[in-house]
Amino acid sequence: MKFILFANTDWYLYNFRLSTALQLRAMGMEVVMVSPPGDFGDRFREHGIRWRALPMQRSSLNPWREAGTLARLVQLLREEQPDLLHSFTLKCAVYGALAARMAGVPAVVNAVTGLGYVFSSDRAKARLLRPVVSLLMRGALGGERSRVILQNPDDAQAFADARLAPPHNIRLIRGSGVDLSRFLLRDAGDAMQRPLRVLLAARLLREKGIHEYADAAARLKAQGRDIRFLLAGMPDAGNPHSVAAEEVQAWHARGTLEWLGHVEDMPALLRTVDVMALPSYYREGVPKSLIEAGACGIALVTTNLPGCREVVSRDGEDGLHVEPRSATSLAQVIARLDDDRELLRRLGERARARALSDFDERVVIRKTCEVYGELLPLRLQGAVAG
Numbered sequence: 503m504k505f506i507l508f509a510n511t512d513w514y515l516y517n518f519r520l521s522t523a524l525q526l527r528a529m530g531m532e533v534v535m536v537s538p539p540g541d542f543g544d545r546f547r548e549h550g551i552r553w554r555a556l557p558m559q560r561s562s563l564n565p566w567r568e569a570g571t572l573a574r575l576v577q578l579l580r581e582e583q584p585d586l587l588h589s590f591t592l593k594c595a596v597y598g599a600l601a602a603r604m605a606g607v608p609a610v611v612n613a614v615t616g617l618g619y620v621f622s623s624d625r626a627k628a629r630l631l632r633p634v635v636s637l638l639m640r641g642a643l644g645g646e647r648s649r650v651i652l653q654n655p656d657d658a659q660a661f662a663d664a665r666l667a668p669p670h671n672i673r674l675i676r677g678s679g680v681d682l683s684r685f686l687l688r689d690a691g692d693a694m695q696r697p698l699r700v701l702l703a704a705r706l707l708r709e710k711g712i713h714e715y716a717d718a719a720a721r722l723k724a725q726g727r728d729i730r731f732l733l734a735g736m737p738d739a740g741n742p743h744s745v746a747a748e749e750v751q752a753w754h755a756r757g758t759l760e761w762l763g764h765v766e767d768m769p770a771l772l773r774t775v776d777v778m779a780l781p782s783y784y785r786e787g788v789p790k791s792l793i794e795a796g797a798c799g800i801a802l803v804t805t806n807l808p809g810c811r812e813v814v815s816r817d818g819e820d821g822l823h824v825e826p827r828s829a830t831s832l833a834q835v836i837a838r839l840d841d842d843r844e845l846l847r848r849l850g851e852r853a854r855a856r857a858l859s860d861f862d863e864r865v866v867i868r869k870t871c872e873v874y875g876e877l878l879p880l881r882l883q884g885a886v887a888g
Contacts, residue, residue: 679863
């Protein structure tokens with residue numbers, strides 16, 4: 503049997519879905535990764551997985567260009583003839599579902615990791631697109647041979663309320679999980695004495711709270727606090743809300759924070775930090791950076807918004823909440839952890855326990871395969887059970 507995993511970047515497939523692909527291959531399935539061209543596509547070959555590039559502009563609204571993208575996807579599916587197409591992110595889910603119907607793909611799974619710019623932004627462009635996208639989703643995400651995977655209960659409720667997909671087709675799987683054999687408990691012995699080290703690791707989008715993070719860093723440094731602020735991630739040229747590289751470089755040059763760019767070895771970086779901050783005011787799925795940091799026993803700071811609260815659900819117990827869009831709130835919480843190293847240690851321990859119990863990627867992969875088994879019961883039943 504053949505599975506296609508389709509996303510809007512090869513980076514996403516490599517960092518978030520490689521483990522699923524490897525598990526499918528171990529079960530005897532052929533797996534093909536499909537995404538726009540990028541720097542990560544060729545890496546799949548090292549793991550024995552085929553990758554096909556599909557030209558696609560994530561932020562394009564040109565109807566002729568988008569019709570061409572859909573036509574190319576239909577042609578690719580007709581050439582590959584997969585048994586199941588699993589699409590990730592909102593645009594890929596809609597295009598994948600429509601193309602699969604035209605190409606006669608027997609089964610379709612659509613994973614929507616957060617509702618994205620169209621549903622989270624109040625800008626005129628987003629408000630204009632919302633009813634159009636909603637109409638497309640209602641037409642594309644139904645059908646008895648399809649399922650929709652969402653990452654948090656808030657999105658599941660929003661989908662049901664807006665009738666974006668039939669409730670009986672929706673499945674809840676919290677995040678893409680984390681490899682607990684790689685993200686190990688760090689040695690926090692020296693964290694009680696040395697300067698606090700804070701990290702924000704994410705795509706450099708405004709909604710991730712990047713500006714609030716830089717502002718909080720500047721405020722705390724102006725107070726004379728000896729805290730290191732690290733920023734890992736790159737601008738996203740395909741997203742209209744990306745922070746410009748020049749602005750991030752200016753923060754780095756002024757000493758406000760240290761910009762690390764893309765970090766290949768996240769487990770190694772996480773062994774050196776004490777706090778993971780994600781002051782997002784974006785409708786997240788379940789942020790993997792928080793899960794990975796929690797698995798390493800790092801204290802978590804984030805907002806009490808959909809997706810983020812799936813990881814930090816109880817303020818003061820498994821992490822700390824900050825107010826969205828508030829550099830003041832973020833600075834106050836980081837200062838609190840700088841002053842109270844016992845709280846820092848305790849929150850890290852509880853974050854680790856939560857990661858172990860709720861976010862092991864083996865559980866996520868098993869649940870994903872169970873969804874596949876709903877659509878391909880006769881051929882997948884034995885493999886999933888094994």
